Amino acid sequence: MRKTASLPRALAALALALLVTATGSSCSTIDNSTVGGQGGPTPDRYGTSYAPGTLRVLASSELADMAPVLEEARKATGVTVRPTYAGTLDAVEQIASGEAEKAYDAIWLSSNDYLRLRPDTAGRITGETPVMTSPVAVGVRPAALARLGWDPAKVTWSQLHRAVAEKKLTYGMTDPKRSNSGFSALVSVASGLSGAQSALTGQDVARATPRLKEFFAGQKLTSGSSGWLATAYGRRADVDALVNYESVLLSAPGKLTVIRPSDGVVTADYPLTLLTSARAEAKEAAGRLTAHLRTPEAQRRITETTLRRPVVLGVPPAPALAEDKRRELPFPGSRAVADDLLDSYDNTLRRPSRTVYVLDTSGSMAGERLERLKAALAELTGDFRNREEVTLMPFGSAVKQGEVRTHTVDPASPRTALDAIRSDATGLTASGGTAIYSSLQEAYRFLGKAPGDTFTSVVLMTDGENTDGDPASAFDSFYRSLPAEQRRTPVFPILFGDSDRGELDHLAALTGGRLFDANQGSLDGAFEEIRGYQ
Amino acid sequence: MGFREHSARVRRILGIVLAVLLLGGVAAVLVTGGDKDTDTATKTVRGVIGSEKAEFFADPQVVKALAVKGFTVGTETSGSWDMDELPLDGYDFAFPSSRGPADGLRAKAKTKDKATTAPLRPFYSPLVVVAHSPAARVLADNGLATLGPRGTTGTLRMDAYLAAARADRTWQQLKGSAGHAELSGTLFITSTDPVASNSGALYLAAASYVADGGKVAGDSAAVTRTAPLMRKLIQVQGAQQASSDAPFRDFVSGVGNPLVLVYESQVAAQLLASRPMGDLVVLYPDTTVNSDHTLVPLTENGRALGELLSNDPELRKLAVRHGFRPQGPAAEFTSATGSHAAYLNQTLTGVRQAPVPTGKVLHEMALRARDQGDPA
Incomplete structure (x- = not known):
């Protein structure tokens, strides 16, 4: 034991030095209004490299409200939590595929119940510590x-x-x-x-x-x-x-x-859960963190700040909680x-969705971009639900009326519509300018024809700025003049290629939609993520 | 080929060495305050433990008592039966909550030296059921439990409970349940997943022993005799947690099922920490199982730690403070919990210990109860 002590010690010092230099990026503010396409951990502004004293946590988005509690925990324990937010399903997929191990030490979902039903995640998680309940x-x-x-x-x-x-x-x-x-x-x-x-x-x-x-x-x-x-x-x-x-x-x-x-x-019950793959030091840090979060003081702070219920005897829930x-x-x-x-x-109980995909097939899409669009649409067809009405509305200098197609997924033979959509997608060609706002008006007019009892929405995919047809201001007044019922249809714009974030943000805000970023993530990831909103 | 294998092994060894050293560094700084001479040869040991022992090992006084004896201990938690699935490289000991999983863990140990890996059982804790007082009162009024004079502890009648389970009795069918929104739906005890976790498996050990007329299951035929009832006890619960801490925390939080199976130590630790108990009632099943917390040494240092936990008076005292009953004389536990007799059955009067089937039989029982027995 004694003999070998000095070599490992030197190695450890070296390793520490390497780890410290390897971690550059620090946490920045969390922008909740934009989401990148999913599919694996995004090596985004948070970075995915390990830093000593830092716990990289894949967390449920509503845990953003824990920031003040975690800041106090940092002061008390020296452990910094670096959260990356994800939906439960996305997180479960990342754990099952092994992707989560590459970028995180722990996961912190609202519940592990669904995770536990997946046998492919069994060996990948260890120590679970419930912190609070809601x-x-x-x-x-x-x-x-x-x-x-x-x-x-x-x-x-x-x-x-x-x-x-x-x-x-x-x-x-x-x-x-x-x-x-x-x-x-x-x-x-x-x-x-x-x-x-x-x-x-x-x-x-x-x-x-x-x-x-x-x-x-x-x-x-x-x-x-x-x-x-x-x-x-x-x-x-x-x-x-x-x-x-x-x-x-x-x-x-x-x-x-x-x-x-x-x-x-x-x-x-919000269990802070370690990934089996996490290094010992991270597990130790998580242990210190959860021990702190389970103290009566931290529990009181949690219930007062986040209105979740404490899990420690003698700490009453916040007065607002019955x-x-x-x-x-x-x-x-x-x-x-x-x-x-x-x-x-999906297929029986909920109201069906009705969606118009307003797709930029202008000249600038020619080549690789159009291929990516086709591939993403082909991938998307696997996701459509029974009874869903899907319209592909390609546009260039105007809506390409001859190519507008609508298909409804018939529960008796869902394949028919899905195959048709896939084949329509394959046939898309790139030509003309970019008439974003005229085409959007066309989409609203189309949907207005037969208002049904559906989740109705428009997806806008464009790779550039508006060059043809009406300007943005004309769309704004068009939208505002719509009957209340139709104004409830949101536009979900996808940031792709050279499209203008400001313009698309405005569209999302105006119509009550949400911007999805396919430049940071991927186009099929963005399409997939929008499914949750349709 | 040969080179790659070699380099992978070197990397792994380096990884372990680094991990242990980093960990040791952190812990040593914690223990010594960072300003003292850290040259004294401390043994850094690392182990995987059942969640119910996490607070014991995290207790600063335990850390200190171990440091005095030259130990720095790093732990992580896992369901006792899940420990089998963890890569045990780099660990010095595994500390599941009963004898069952110990055999499998011994077989996985790198050291095949039987003397090194001979399991140690420093302390134990019987399984109990916690209830909020309205639920306990309804059980008592319907002949399923008897309560002590203060109503904060009592005995759960296992035969009556199993009869109710067999008949799919609901809380609504029990007199006195009206007016309590939480007392509705099928009457059942929440346990952990018996396939993954010890307390869930021991629940089946106790229940099957009672259901089979006081016989411990010795083979598949015996498992088959009680399988339908065991399946019912588990299936009715739906999704189950993998460790005993979580259902207890749900209970404390005022959510979850009215009846939850926990270790006595989990409750006793709260009492000894003078936490207000609210309307918590501790029910001792009249036939229960002791969880023998079993330390499986994987290295010599792991073994030394196990011996220390078993024999060191200070660490035995600290184990009691965390609600465990040290092996051997009962005096340490009874004197420490003297003022909490309203909640604890200190001498386990009227509580019968069911023998536990072998790990293999118990595991089969658990798999069949969860419908994982046969490849479907």
């Missing part, structure tokens, strides 16, 4: 609550269902395939409406399907992330309620009365049940 609940505008005459402490899922079926209540929730709050809501409502007394089974779901369909007819807003959902809700006076974590609802702008349905909730207990609805115990539930949500 149930998925329904936040209702006080005016709507008064109209319904409810006592918020006593409302059940059946009552919520009845109110929705009688068209007295509408709501927004996140996409269960991408976000844990959406999935937990789906499990809660399926349990509540099926009368399941224990963990959900396929039969429970089948039995509740008619009522679930009625319930999801009232979902007027969908979103790939909690943050955007709250913003979109702010614009929509016609949406009465939001389904999300209690903590998110209580922090949302505008007062919401929180209903934890009295027949049961699904609760997130203390009467709820039944915990069991999360499905098998992947088959969970995936079947997601499939029926």
